């Protein structure tokens with residue numbers, strides 16, 4: 234039966250890299266149908282809303298969502314609610330995709346592109362499990378005037394223990410399937426939210442005797458990620474810390490243009506997106522690395538469509554293309570977005 238993929242390309246380089254991911258999905262020969270809908274600045278321009286209801290309806294109806302990126306400098310001055318970024322937070326929340334899986338592994342041949350020494354970078358094979366529906370991004374927020382008459386901005390950070398438990402379970406389960414190590418990252422020395430987080434995660438360890446659980450404060454985790462990333466198997470953390478640590482992890486393996494992600498709900502329905510944003514600085518120039526989007530498409534096949542074999546084929550093709558020297562500018566090469574995808578398609 235035909236599977237429907239909702240394609241929400243969004244802004245900036247979103248449409249450029251998403252088009253290449255769709256080409257790769259089409260090359261698998263699977264019975265897939267694609268339906269596009271506007272989101273972000275694109276949605277705002279076309280309908281006056283960053284997350285049009287029709288777009289959300291399509292995302293719900295589809296078997297999986299392929300997301301590009303949102304964010305457009307033209308709308309930076311607009312009220313926050315209407316800014317393109319509101320679309321991605323909105324769709325993540327509406328679709329209850331609370332578990333964001335962000336794998337990072339050094340591709341053979343990219344030792345020179347990593348920000349780390351080759352022997353350090355070579356040991357990277359980790360998975361960041363980032364909570365995606367809560368934390369400071371979704372707390373009460375606003376502007377107010379202080380008693381001294383100063384303008385104040387505030388964003389409330391909070392986690393419910395049930396939210397912590399469900400994401401920690403994803404982390405423990407992933408560690409169980411991988412190398413049996415889970416590192417929970419928080420800031421429990423300062424934040425109440427993090428104390429609750431650590432308490433809940435620690436209590437769950439008894440249910441996973443085969444998983445070795447450790448804890449790190451986020452500042453130390455950021456340092457360890459550069460000093461000795463090979464120590465990490467699975468990292469589980471909140472929305473804010475996971476956002477930051479995953480961008481950092483991307484440079485440890487060479488570029489933000491390489492890291493894919495899966496955002497899953499409790500039933501395995503998902504939205505698949507590169508971890509990067511709309512990159513206005515290179516948008517429209519054919520410079521963006523499409524690998525993060527292509528690898529996100531592979532995750533889509535594996536997690537939402539049960540097509541693990543096709544996912545393996547795409548991932549192996551990306552690895553071979555890179556090992557063979559295919560490089561966009563972010564990796565020190567000269568290939569255009571489309572030429573990089575062509576190199577992957579040749580390997581398929």
Ligand SMILES: NC(=O)C1=CN([C@@H]2O[C@H](COP(=O)(O)OP(=O)(O)OC[C@H]3O[C@@H](n4cnc5c(N)ncnc54)[C@H](O)[C@@H]3O)[C@@H](O)[C@H]2O)C=CC1
Nearest residue numbers: 302303304305318321490509510511512514515521522563
């Ligand atoms: N998932 C999403 O939709 C996200 C949206 N954003 C939004 O994107 C806009 C730009 O944000 P930035 O902080 O600049 O982050 P960004 O991730 O868009 O770009 C950061 C840097 O990485 C480079 N880069 C990103 N993706 C690349 C790729 N595929 N190939 C080569 N180079 C790449 C960019 O050129 C830029 O120099 C903002 O509006 C932000 O809110 C940011 C992150 C995620």
Ligand SMILES: CC(C)CC(=O)C(=O)O
Nearest residue numbers: 318321322370476508510
């Ligand atoms: C709008 C941001 C929360 C998106 C982002 O940076 C991310 O999800 O990585």
Ligand SMILES: [Mg+2]
Nearest residue numbers: 476477480508
């Ligand atoms: Mg981010």
